[in-house]
Amino acid sequence: MAPAYANATGLEIVIHRGEDGSTVRLSGRLNIDSSPEFRDQLLAMLQAQSPGAVIVDFSDVSYVDSSGIATLIEALGTARIQKNTLCLQGLQGRLLHLFQVIGITTLFEKNGCGSASSVYRVS
Numbered sequence: 001m002a003p004a005y006a007n008a009t010g011l012e013i014v015i016h017r018g019e020d021g022s023t024v025r026l027s028g029r030l031n032i033d034s035s036p037e038f039r040d041q042l043l044a045m046l047q048a049q050s051p052g053a054v055i056v057d058f059s060d061v062s063y064v065d066s067s068g069i070a071t072l073i074e075a076l077g078t079a080r081i082q083k084n085t086l087c088l089q090g091l092q093g094r095l096l097h098l099f100q101v102i103g104i105t106t107l108f109e110k111n112g113c114g115s116a117s118s119v120y121r122v123s
Helices: 035-048 066-082 093-102 104-109
Strands: 004-006 011-017 021-030 053-064 085-089 120-122
Touching: 011 035, 021 035, 021 066, 035 053, 035 066, 053 066, 053 093, 066 085, 066 104, 093 104
Parallel strands: 021 053, 053 085
Antiparallel strands: 004 011, 011 021, 085 120
């Protein structure tokens, strides 16, 4: 059973650990109030996990602000240092457009994550 973390800020975090890596499923709003908890959990996973993939699923995320984006950029750096792979999946609609406009999708595409309709990865 996957641990689920729902904080009072409206973001639910569910972690599924597997042999080849982990998936972090987010549901709700990733913002200034919820990003510190997400950051702590994501960075801990990237630092503790042996090389493998950590996939962050945004399928059920309705909103991301600059603090959420900063968390992802920080996690990119941590993944590279730890020689782990960080992927984003489930980006759609306004979130996908936002990530494309600010260039985050390009960072992931350059590291073999694929197109906008697939998973983004940095390794």
